Amino acid sequence: xxxxxxxTKCVQSGYRPGNGEPRQIPIYQSTTFKYDTSEDMGRLxxxxxxxxxxxxxxxxxxxxxxxxxxxxxGGTAAMLTSSGQAASFFSVxxxxxxxGHIVSSSTIYxxxxxxxxxxxxxxxxxxxFVDPGCTEDxxxxxxxxNTKAVFGETIANPALRVLDIEKFAKAAHAHGxxxxxxxxxxxxxxxxxxxxxxxxxxxxxTKYMDGHGAAVGGVIVDSxxxxxxxxxxxxxxxxxxDESYHGxxxxxxxxxxxxxxxxxxxxxxxxxxxxxxxxxAFLLNLGLESLHVRMKRHCENALDVALYLAASDKIxxxxxAGLPTDPQYALAKKYxxxxxxxxVSFGVKGGRKAAETFMKRLKLIAIETHVADARSxxxxxxxxxxxxxxxEELIAAGVPSDLVRxxxxxENSADLIADIDKALxxx
Ligand SMILES: *Cc1c(COP(=O)(O)O)cnc(C)c1O
Numbered sequence: 001x002x003x004x005x006x007x008t009k010c011v012q013s014g015y016r017p018g019n020g021e022p023r024q025i026p027i028y029q030s031t032t033f034k035y036d037t038s039e040d041m042g043r044l045x046x047x048x049x050x051x052x053x054x055x056x057x058x059x060x061x062x063x064x065x066x067x068x069x070x071x072x073x074g075g076t077a078a079m080l081t082s083s084g085q086a087a088s089f090f091s092v093x094x095x096x097x098x099x100g101h102i103v104s105s106s107t108i109y110x111x112x113x114x115x116x117x118x119x120x121x122x123x124x125x126x127x128x129f130v131d132p133g134c135t136e137d138x139x140x141x142x143x144x145x146n147t148k149a150v151f152g153e154t155i156a157n158p159a160l161r162v163l164d165i166e167k168f169a170k171a172a173h174a175h176g177x178x179x180x181x182x183x184x185x186x187x188x189x190x191x192x193x194x195x196x197x198x199x200x201x202x203x204x205x206t207k208y209m210d211g212h213g214a215a216v217g218g219v220i221v222d223s224x225x226x227x228x229x230x231x232x233x234x235x236x237x238x239x240x241x242d243e244s245y246h247g248x249x250x251x252x253x254x255x256x257x258x259x260x261x262x263x264x265x266x267x268x269x270x271x272x273x274x275x276x277x278x279x280x281a282f283l284l285n286l287g288l289e290s291l292h293v294r295m296k297r298h299c300e301n302a303l304d305v306a307l308y309l310a311a312s313d314k315i316x317x318x319x320x321a322g323l324p325t326d327p328q329y330a331l332a333k334k335y336x337x338x339x340x341x342x343x344v345s346f347g348v349k350g351g352r353k354a355a356e357t358f359m360k361r362l363k364l365i366a367i368e369t370h371v372a373d374a375r376s377x378x379x380x381x382x383x384x385x386x387x388x389x390x391x392e393e394l395i396a397a398g399v400p401s402d403l404v405r406x407x408x409x410x411e412n413s414a415d416l417i418a419d420i421d422k423a424l425x426x427x
Pocket of ligand 1 (some may be wrong): 083084086153157185202204206207246
């Protein structure tokens with residue numbers, strides 16, 4: 001990990017060219033790599049030498065970008081994945097198999113909720129959802145003997161609930177399991193969960209990190225802090241020989257700093273292959289270079305819009321943790337003193353129907369299944385991303401049916417407010 005400030009890491013970390021080498025990260029658009037002897041290649045397969053042999057497992061362009069994000073989060077190792085969903089799945093499945101159990105915050109991204117509650121359940125992995133505002137006793141009561149991890153989102157998409165990371169880390173560690181945090185919304189510019197006790201950090205890089213709506217992707221970062229061998233009975237996949245990979249015991253061979261990501265690469269990428277393309281990794285890096293500049297503007301625009309909405313008599317409620325009147329303001333200030341994110345949610349008076357009318361009348365702000373883009377966009381989750389949930393589940397997930405999610409882009413906030421104002425007049 002470098003000692004530079006986050007702004008410098010956004011621009012410079014990960015790739016350090018040598019004399020006469022390209023200044024920008026080269027795109028290694030190659031599926032495979034050439035060797036002089038089979039012995040050379042054998043050493044790579046044995047993980048005795050470092051190098052590349054097939055881009056399903058590793059590719060230099062992707063690794064440069066992963067190394068940058070690891071540095072930005074203050075971790076020791078990272079891997080890119082083809083999507084945020086793949087990152088969420090791998091982050092848990094790397095340490096939790098059939099017969100295992102996880103504890104998760106109930107206010108998480110709809111896709112992750114479905115992954116845990118439906119798809120991973122079919123794979124024999126159980127989940128207990130807890131309200132992020134639960135007491136320590138309630139949280140501790142969710143653990144079982146077979147619990148392998150705790151999962152939460154720094155700022156939940158779309159509920160925008162702020163997670164008390166220290167509370168969740170304390171409970172996870174008291175039960176000998178790691179805390180996995182999806183840090184997509186604040187990005188490491190505004191919050192670095194590892195500094196608050198998180199062990200693994202994931203992102204949908206599709207959002208602010210890319211920031212231009214150009215490439216779907218994900219990343220998993222390991223803090224290198226969790227002591228797998230101290231809980232060897234819980235994590236046999238890391239602490240006993242992997243017969244599918246030359247009998248390597250990851251926690252012994254690669255230590256705390258590398259075991260988790262090595263295993264995820266050697267096993268999960270090998271077998272499941274959710275690999276990003278080098279070209280997408282290159283685009284992601286362009287986004288990372290300006291991330292610190294953009295996050296500041298996203299937050300300024302969102303605050304302007306939230307203040308306007310809070311003062312409007314057409315709006316029932318506004319949820320933006322950066323608003324001083326927001327019940328989560330103190331928690332947000334603790335974990336994200338420089339700003340939260342550019343996403344605001346609110347309820348238009350008149351419920352589901354009024355929300356639909358409002359959205360139809362917007363001209364500048366587009367209706368999209370997306371957030372965290374340079375261009376402002378909005379979504380009615382109850383009608384789209386969360387439509388598989390019933391009213392009860394919607395409320396438990398913090399997404400009531402009147403909720404409109406608005407992602408403030410990088411435009412001039414006066415233009416955004418004028419667009420919203422006009423659309424509200426039609427309601
Ligand atoms: C979008 C999103 C995901 C899923 O990421 P994809 O890149 O769309 O697969 C996961 N978590 C959060 C918080 C998200 O916003």
